[in-house]
Structures are given as C-alpha cells and as structure tokens.
C-alpha cells in the first residue's frame with residue numbers, strides 16, 4: 001500500500017467532522033517535525049487525540065491538566081537544558097482559547113516572563129468546546145454560547161469583546177507573536193517555521209472554526225475561517241522584537257454580515273442592524289489599527 | 298560529616314546529595330529557607346541544577362512534573378496555602394506515576410490565617426497516591442529525603458514521595474546533623490532512569506485520557522504500588538542502615554511499647570516530646586510508651602496492629618482534624634484495630650498543637666492521665682473557652 005504522506009498526527013482520532021483545530025494541530029506538528037516535544041492542556045484536542053490505549057501523536061506528547069501546559073513545558077525545557085539537549089529539540093505548549101486566555105493565563109505569563117525557549121500555540125475556537133460551548137475570554141461579541149444564551153429577557157449573546165491576547169503576549173516583550181487562521185494553511189506553516197527558528201518564548205494564536213459550536217456545516221470550516229480574516233474580524237499579524245512587522249493585507253474587505261450569517265451562533269442578530277453595526281465597528285477598528293488595507297500612494 | 302545547622306539547610310544539603318537536575322519552587326513560610334539554600338548552592342556552583350523561579354505553586358509542581366517526565370530527577374517544596382494550590386497537580390503527579398520527591402514544611406491552613414505549625418496541609422493529600430513520610434527530628438529529615446528518592450524510583454512503586462517536617466520546629470530549629478558523604482549516597486541511590494519518558498527517539502504519549510473501561514485499572518495499579526511500598530520501605534531502611542550505619546525511616550518506630558499499658562500514637566516532632574514524658578512516667582513506675590508513625594501513606598495497618606494489639610489504652614495525638622469527624626490518624630487507627638483480637642480496650646483521639654499552639658509535657662501527661670477514663674474520639678487539648 002502506498003503511503004500518501006507521512007504525518008506526526010495520525011488520522012483516526014475522534015474529532016468531529018470538519019474540526020478546524022484538528023487540521024491546524026496537524027499542520028503545526030508536521031511543520032515542527034519529529035524532534036519536537038508537545039505539552040497539551042486539557043480540551044477538545046487532548047481528548048480527541050489521546051484516548052487510552054490509542055494516540056494520534058507521533059512525537060513525545062504529555063497532557064497533565066487544563067491550565068498548566070506552559071509550566072509543564074517550562075519544566076521540560078529546564079530538563080532538556082540540564083541534559084544539554086535543548087538546542088536540538090523544539091518544545092511546543094498548546095491549548096484551546098479557554099486554557100490559554102482564561103485559566104492558563106497565569107502559567108503562560110510566567111513562561112513568557114521567564115524567557116523559556118518554547119512555542120505556545122493557542123487554538124482559538126472562541127469557546128469552551130470540550131465542555132459544551134461555554135463562553136471564554138476569547139468568545140467574540142454577541143456570540144451565542146451555552147453560558148451566554150439567547151433568553152427571553154437577555155437576548156444579546158456574549159456581552160464582551162475578545163480579550164486582546166496577542167497584545168498581552170506582545171506586552172511581555174517576547175520576540176515573536178503571531179495570529180493565524182486555519183483558512184490559510186501555508187501561512188500557519190510559515191509562521192510555525194519562523195517561530196521555531198527564534199530563541200525564546202513565542203506565541204501563535206490560530207483561529208480554528210468549530211462546526212459544532214459555531215453551528216455551520218462541517219465542509220465549510222475553511223470558508224468560514226477565511227471570512228473572519230476577509231472581514232477584518234480576525235487580522236493576521238506578526239510582531240517581531242517589539243514591532244508589528246507583517247499583516248495580511250485585504251484586497252477586498254467583505255462586510256461582517258457575510259461572516260455572521262455563515263454561522264448559527266450569530267443568528268439572533270442577523271435582523272438587528274444595530275448589533276451588526278457594532279460588530280462592523282470592531283472590524284473597522286482592526287482594519288485601521290493594523291493597516292489591513294493597502295494604502296495607494 | 299556532623300554539622301550544627303538549621304533544618305532547612307539540612308534539607309537542602311540532603312537534596313543536593315540526591316543530585317536533582319531541576320528544582321522549582323515558590324516562596325511561602327516556613328518552607329522558604331529550603332529553596333533559598335538550594336538557589337544559593339546552585340549560584341555558588343556547588344550544585345549543578347536548573348532552578349526555575351515560577352509564578353505560583355501550581356506552576357512549581359507543574360514544572361517538576363514536566364522535568365521528571367523528561368527523565369530528570371527533580372525537587373520542590375511548599376507549605377500550607379502553597380500546598381493547597383499545588384494539590385491539583387499533586388494528584389496528577391501521582392496518577393502519572395512520576396517518582397518526584399517534595400518537602401512539605403507543615404503549616405496550618407487559613408482561615409484564620411496562621412503561619413505556624415500543624416499538619417493539616419499534608420493531611421489534605423492523604424488520598425492522592427503520594428507516599429507520605431513524617432520526620433521526628435532533623436537527622437531523620439535528612440535520611441528520609443535520601444531514602445525518598447530510592448523509594449519513589451523503585452520500579453515496583455513509581456509513586457512520588459513527600460517528606461513532611463514540622464514547620465519552624467524543624468525547618469527553623471538548629472541541631473547537630475550528620476550529613477552523609479556523597480560517595481555513600483551515590484552508592485545508595487543510583488542515577489535516575491525513567492522508562493516511560495518524553496524522548497524524541499522513542500515518542501510516547503503521557504497523560505492519556507482514560508474512559509470507564511480503563512480508569513479503574515489505572516487507579517488499582519496505584520493501590521498495588523502502595524501495597525508494594527509497604528514491603529519495600531523497610532528494605533530501603535535496612536539498606537540505608539547497612540551503608541550509613543544508622544537506623545532511620547521504615548514504617549513505624551515503637552518506643553518502650555513492649556510491656557506498655559498506655560501508648561500514644563503520633564507523627565512528627567511531637568514524638569520527641571512524648572518520648573521525654575514516657576521516660577518520666579516510666580521512672581514513676583507507669584507503663585507508658587509511644588508509637589511513631591513514620592510512613593503514614595501507605596498506612597502500615599498490619600505492623601501497627603501487631604505493635605498495638607496487646608495494649609489496653611491507646612491515644613492518638615495529632616495536629617490535624619477532619620472537621621466533622623475526628624483526627625485523620627485516629628480514623629485510620631480505629632479502622633485498623635476495630636474488631637481485631639487483642640487486649641485493646643480503648644482508642645481515644647486527641648487534637649493538639651493546632652496553628653503552632655505550644656505542646657507542653659504537661660499537656661501530654663494529661664492525655665496519658667485521661668486515658669484511664671472514658672474513651673473520647675476528638676478531644677481538643679488545651680482549649681481556652683469562655
């Protein structure tokens with residue numbers, strides 16, 4: 001039997017069809033290569049990839065708890081330093097948005113501040129998916145989740161905008177911060193490669209659609225993820241050594257409505273021009289802030 | 298070599314002798330001196346190890362979880378609130394079968410806030426799968442730390458070991474302590490080898506998710522490892538005696554219990570004071586004794602039963618309480634002795650020395666005295682009411 005391609009993240013795991021996180025995680029580990037050790041927080045990725053006695057992982061991989069992958073990875077780094085192996089091995093800590101921006105933020109901040117040579121990857125599917133789609137600090141404004149539900153009286157969805165994690169990472173003075181999207185696989189590969197060539201703490205936050213939680217058909221994962229970028233709601237940016245060095249420019253900016261109507265989680269606002277206007281304002285402010293549109297000279 | 302040193306420094310020197318490669322900790326009284334000493338030993342080039350200064354005890358425990366899983370011998374220490382913040386990770390370390398060693402510098406738990414000694418902190422981890430050893434004095438503290446790595450790393454055990462030492466009383470008390478030679482320790486404690494580790498040449502998945510089909514067996518394996526530890530801990534103590542010429546460690550230690558009619562069962566530094574009182578009572582013609590529990594987890598039920606079965610009046614004296622029930626050691630002892638053959642007529646429970654309250658010889662005499670009266674299960678000694 002011919003081998004189509006060799007991957008370090010085998011198929012046969014138990015993710016839902018069309019899971020953006022599964023696609024992105026495979027891109028990350030395959031780009032990093034076999035000389036990589038991964039520490040994974042609790043969450044969908046951990047549960048669907050490492051159910052005893054099977055595993056999807058072709059690299060050494062450890063899961064401990066929900067909020068401590070950054071600290072576990074720090075310990076792995078210290079051990080490799082002690083063994084004199086650090087320069088030969090990549091260390092990746094990875095987690096969902098909840099495990100990163102909420103419960104795991106303290107451990108992550110500690111890892112950044114101490115300057116460990118670790119790439120931290122956040123798979124941002126914008127809610128606590130593994131426990132059934134509850135809101136997290138990275139759930140976008142207005143999204144309907146099981147803890148920001150549309151009720152008879154309160155009918156607004158999530159009341160807060162996304163926590164600015166890339167800026168929080170940047171403020172730690174770490175050498176590399178980037179956002180990426182599963183809608184742009186080659187961009188993920190490029191950023192992972194670039195990050196791993198840099199010594200010190202790195203942070204990449206990848207927008208990954210979750211068909212179950214976002215409520216869209218499984219075959220639309222890449223299209224929906226792309227729309228977030230094309231509307232300016234999920235800017236793809238890179239900070240290197242204290243400067244914004246690259247942004248993915250938008251040739252044609254799509255209205256946020258196109259993105260919102262692609263998913264059930266925003267259904268309740270599709271007839272509310274005021275709510276849509278507020279979300280358009282978030283996109284406009286991103287476009288302005290990061291210079292997402294090429295200015296003609 | 299014999300040295301007159303503080304208990305915390307003695308721990309640091311014992312840990313150094315075990316040659317850990319990674320140390321991570323967070324400051325909390327009364328543990329702090331231990332890790333400060335270790336940081337200094339590393340800074341002075343007397344010890345080769347990575348010291349990771351973390352932002353919380355949760356991360357300290359997670360760092361040494363990660364480093365142990367990478368196959369490097371590691372160490373951490375904490376107390377009280379720090380211990381509670383670690384506890385999620387502590388259960389995880391045991392469940393992942395990582396043979397880490399830590400020190401718990403025993404301290405009371407909030408609220409009310411109190412920085413002084415009792416043993417409520419480590420008691421909260423008695424169901425975690427960690428092996429718990431309690432030290433009576435600083436010589437034992439040193440010896441137990443060296444034995445702890447050997448116990449933890451035994452292939453039939455592979456469980457983490459916690460050495461518990463009373464905060465301030467031992468951590469800040471100076472005594473003459475014999476710090477063993479490195480060559481002897483190297484002979485006693487071989488280099489650490491972990492078979493299931495994070496290794497790019499042999500990729501393994503650690504910390505997998507277990508469904509109802511597999512979880513029970515994983516927990517059962519930990520129970521079996523605890524049973525194995527009951528056999529292996531005395532062997533380790535024997536080997537220690539052969540190499541270092543000193544009796545230290547093991548499961549229990551009886552003091553003047555052979556013909557005793559009244560025995561106090563206790564753990565930690567209070568045992569020293571009880572021994573003094575026993576000597577005084579013996580001089581007065583009273584048949585008193587003390588049974589020290591060195592290994593609290595796994596609980597050495599059979600040897601405890603054999604040591605106590607012919608003793609009519611037994612008291613458990615402890616620095617912790619399972620609020621709403623009685624002292625944890627009292628509960629354990631009751632369950633071991635209940636319904637067994639012997640001359641036991643009562644097993645009373647006493648709580649003493651909470652939050653650093655002084656334990657006087659008189660209060661211990663009172664306990665012995667009250668033993669001939671009716672059985673009590675949870676009497677707070679020296680209560681100041683009204």
Ligand SMILES: Cc1ncc(C[n+]2csc(CCOP(=O)(O)OP(=O)(O)O)c2C)c(N)n1
Nearest residue numbers: 042043044066096097098099127128129130
């Ligand atoms: C201390 C603790 N609190 C809560 C949980 C329950 N829990 C497990 S996974 C999870 C959600 C994970 O969300 P996220 O990090 O966004 O990852 P996702 O599943 O969405 O990929 C939660 C709340 C836990 N395991 N540990």
Ligand code: SF4
Nearest residue numbers: 015016019044210212
């Ligand atoms: S719930 Fe969402 S994130 Fe979790 S496996 Fe399914 S698609 Fe992926």
Ligand SMILES: [Mg+2]
Nearest residue numbers: 096097127129
């Ligand atoms: Mg999530």
